[in-house]
Amino acid sequence: MNKKNAFPVTPSTIIRLALVGVFDVAVLSLIRQLLDDGNYPLSGILGVVIVIITLCFSLENLRYYRWLGVSLAATTLFVLYPILYTIYLSTTNAGYGHILTKQEAVEFLESQQYVPESGQQYKWTAYRSLESTNDYVLWLQAEDDTTFLTGIGTATKPASIGEDGIGSADDKGIPTSIQGYQRLEKRDTVAMIDQLGELEFGVAPDIIRITSLTVAATTQQRYQYDSDSDTLTDAETGLAYHPEEGVFTTDDGQELPPGFRVGVGLDNFERFFSSSALRGPLVRIISWNFAYAILSVLCSFALGLFIAVLFETLPGRQIIRALLIIPYPIPALVSILIWRNLLNPDFGALVSLQNSVFGTAPNWLTDPKWTRIAIIIINMWLSYPYFYIVSSGALQAIPTDMMDAAAVDGANAWQRFSRITLPLLLKIVSPLLVASFAFNFNNFNLIYIFNQGNPPIAGSPIPAGHTDILISFVYRLAFNSAISDYGLGASISIVLFLFIAAITWGQFRYTRVLEDQTV
Amino acid sequence: MTDIQTHSTPIATTSYKKTNFSLNYQQRRWLGYIIRYIIAAILIVFAFVPVVWVLSASLNPSGSLVSIEVIPKNPGLGNYRGLFENQYYPYLTWLRNSFVVASVSTLLSVSSTTVSAYGLSRFRFYGRKTLMRAILIISIFPAALSIIALYTTFQQVGNHIGILGLDSHASLILIYASGALSINVFLVKGYIDSIPLEIEESALVDGATHAQIFRMITLPLAKPILITISVLTFMAIYGDFVLPRILMQSSDKYTVMVGLYLFQSADYAQNWGVFTAGAVIAALPILGLYMLLQRYIIGGLTAGAVKL
CATH class of the missing domain: 1.10.3720.10 (MetI-like)
Known part of the structure; x- marks a missing residue:
């Protein structure tokens, strides 16, 4: 542009173009992540923002728009987009049970695990790393009393008391310490069970998860989604689900929550x-x-x-x-709150004044007519x-x-x-x-x-x-x-x-x- | 007006002077004054009931709820101490949040309003009129209507960029600041339009750039209108309730307005005196700002009335 119009390349031009470049790169990386989520509306509007900013600040023909570029971009994103998005939402069934997009619902369902019949079950004890709060190892006791040690991303290996780094056993045969790790007390375990439940121990395909306060088990992915046939298959029961009005449903009508958003046309307006x-x-x-x-x-x-x-x-x-x-x-909020309290039927000052003067007072907060008058x-x-x-x-x-x-x-x-x-x-x-x-x-x-x-x-x-x-x-x-x-x-x-x-x-x-x- | 001109003058004049009261002109004027002062007194009581009552309740150590005594028996600052020492409600944090959000938003919003207004006032370019009409239409979409969209949008973005998600002041500031292209832009543009072009033209001849002219000539000259919209914007953001109520989720992120609301809805009877102290402190900064800059605020409101 600059060459063609024979404008001198000044330092301020370079700085301006560099800033535009940095902005574009940052927004593009956000767009990429949003596209991965399947969030097309927001990606689209961010694309528009990039175009506005880039054009306004790089084209010499649009130099007057530089005065407006930032405001325009901000208005597009935070005023225009909410309007458009509200219009979009109004044509969907978005709401309770249909919050997620279809892609998010599929991802959620695909993350569900189940314990296959062949799956091993263990009693578990957790040890937290002394260095990192996100690193744990598990001491596992199988039903036949063989014991294993497993960590996040490390293979499950047989282990027993007295081996290297494994401390002495307590009265239940569980090591009191493991080198580099500290045993979690029962009450910590209870408090952290949700967090622990999300961790995956061992290496695929024999992933071990904590399934309850006492049991850990090798688990497998429960639902498989096939995008070609648009079918979700339950590995545990063998049922096949098809999307129907925003929720995966079997042929005989069993629904699998969570549902997802689908367009419903003008139903909401109707x-x-x-x-x-x-x-x-x-x-x-x-x-x-x-x-x-x-x-x-x-x-x-x-x-x-x-x-x-x-x-x-x-x-x-x-x-x-x-x-x-x-x-x-x-x-206004302060005033309204004060009025609300003045008119409170139990201890509002104006209400007690009315009571002492007239012997009675309207119920300003529960009688529809008087509430409206108060407003x-x-x-x-x-x-x-x-x-x-x-x-x-x-x-x-x-x-x-x-x-x-x-x-x-x-x-x-x-x-x-x-x-x-x-x-x-x-x-x-x-x-x-x-x-x-x-x-x-x-x-x-x-x-x-x-x-x-x-x-x-x-x-x-x-x-x-x-x-x-x-x-x-x-x-x-x-x-x-x-x-x-x-x-x-x-x-x-x-x-x-x-x-x-x-x-x-x-x-x-x-x-x-x-x-x-x-x- | 034509009605009045057709009145026959002599008759009307006599009826104007004739009076049914046995009061002379002077007496009637005084009677008028007295009646008007009485009305004024009644209205002032109406205006001040909530104010006086909240002040007196905040100074009342008993925290008695039904108290209708205007001057408490043993006035004290106990409620205020209780407010700042309350371990469950971080009142000072809320106050600071409100100030940070309102100041930064006002600064950003007024800056971009002014820059945009200058562009719209001084340059003629393709699409300018369409743009201005679009701004007028878009700016009437009330923020309250977009709460659902804003909530879900920030929820989604927050999954990737934490600072632009729910429960972040940056999100709130961005929304407020981007309200810049609103009716305010026309107030400022109108003001800049009225600044004579000659000064700027001579500066241009002297080799100044538009950016320099904007900074060194327009900005200083537009100071009154900038103060007006700054105060009004600050007051509006400081007092806003809906957006922070929905977007902020943890107690230490609340603004003082959200905090006060939760304060009094939480545990009525016990928080009583402390709530009134909180209400007084929350209102004080805006009252102070108003007293200081009253001229600009009233000027701005009446300008809006007469010019629109």
Whole structure:
């Protein structure tokens, strides 16, 4: 490139190209490993990242893109890819029992061992290397009382007490020490049994594994996968399994977990829109989702605007303003947790205040109606300062001569506000109201932190709560270990995204942001 | 507006001056003030209830849960001591984690935002408009919607590169930093657009490169907007809960927000006073930052309102 365009090769060019080279090599090696896993989506996007970085920083024609190269690559990887991956997940059955890719499931199954009938069984005692924590030897006692010594990657050899390096026997005939190794006590063995179980002793084909706390045995690979016929064969029982809807299944319907991800087309979307089991809770969740977002924005904006207008000309408004903005800089999580505790039915301060004043208090955390009211009030508390700041700014942007003219013409304060101030102000802040609606529509934090979407909806086929909004419901679907329905969760995420995108796009068009901002 | 202009002036003027109260103008003004001060007082109470209450609870040595006394009987710092000496909850580690993650992410994010904004503002190249529209659309995809994808992605990458897996701050920082191409880029670009080109042109004539111009002319001039987006970004990352909650798995990797959440959900009654102390300390840095840079924050918010 440089030669062709007759650009001088400066040291900075060399450094730049060298950095690009190092980056490419590093990412390529990661891609290789991911390809070995069969992880094509991630490999693909990393390939795109390499292309972006390499082209932006090496082609002279694209030199202006150098200013954007890193951001573009990062956005591709951490913003665009999650979107694409969510779309992909939404068309699969990914979830509980179907977490792995097919290749990972096959690898897992192929790593399973069994003890063949001809297999030798031993009682075992483990000794840990004094030098390395990952090196062990086993002292094995066969049923006929012959004894062996075996290590990781070393052949199993007959051994007996008194040989070189083997210490004296204890009362059970087990050496108390082996040279270079320290015997594991019983309680260490119990604590480490999972770790020990993964070790392979001896050399193939006579691999010896620890199969229980007392028994070690020569084992063999249980499942063999044949990729040509797409069949998994069980060496122990002789059964043949074929993949069916994401799980290996015999002809007579026996399933072999773990399952794996397969594409299910638009099934998840169909379930979302038409499953009768989901409909009940979903209708509640969606209507509350809208009500919550709209009420939150309207109430917060109304309060913020009210404050801005009421105190606009009041002496001492700077102090009032400073005091009233206090909720804004406190991290939302802290505020929400404090509110949650204030409203706790057992020992919340506000609840005991209500009890002492009114003799009764609503159950803010378990009564669906009152929980919802609490959420709206808390959201008002959280966001009115923002609208107060924004409305004050907007009020100052409204020309005063118009107000003066109206006053001279005899308009009273309310007329001036409703006919002049409000329309002009709404024009300025309406994009923010829409953005705030979009934000609140997916305001996971408030819902989850305040009450985790609870109280629960009784009799719902999938756990759901009265204050759940769609995004907190998605969280339940994905991260509640009993369900873990990533596929359905992802498809709801996509629906939410399309909804928010449509609103935002409409707003951009309406306010001509696309034209103005992207000049 | 036309409505108002059609009012017949003489009648309107008289009705404006006529009053049903037997108060004169001065008295009515004072009455208005008093009513407004009362409303202000009520609102200030509403704003301050949680704040005052958490402060008082954190200073209350009894840790009494139902306590509604505003000033505790024997105020003391016992809860704060308990917070830092708690052996099960490494509060200081959480605080440090939050600071490290938020500072590094903010630095990276603001740097790449600024560099990108300069590129978009100063150069005209093929695909520029398409790119800007794409950024606007992509930036509205809420992070909360990609939690499943991010979780599985970092799980997979972590199998090969441990430091970019789950339970690693580097992963968190990368996600935050790559949010750079968001709405912020337009705020900065708008600001750079308003810096006159003449200064840069004369520098170009003098033989400066674009990199030099960016570093020595644009950056210093764009300082106000950079402070604004830095503070807002820092506040957002410091206060974030969803991502660290899902990606961080061991207690000593939590950020202070995740820690506080677990703190109070774990063992309510016993952690009570200590939780309130933790809440106060977690909020203080942001409050301080806000007090220091209030001008920039409010300026940034109103600029967003008026310009968008």
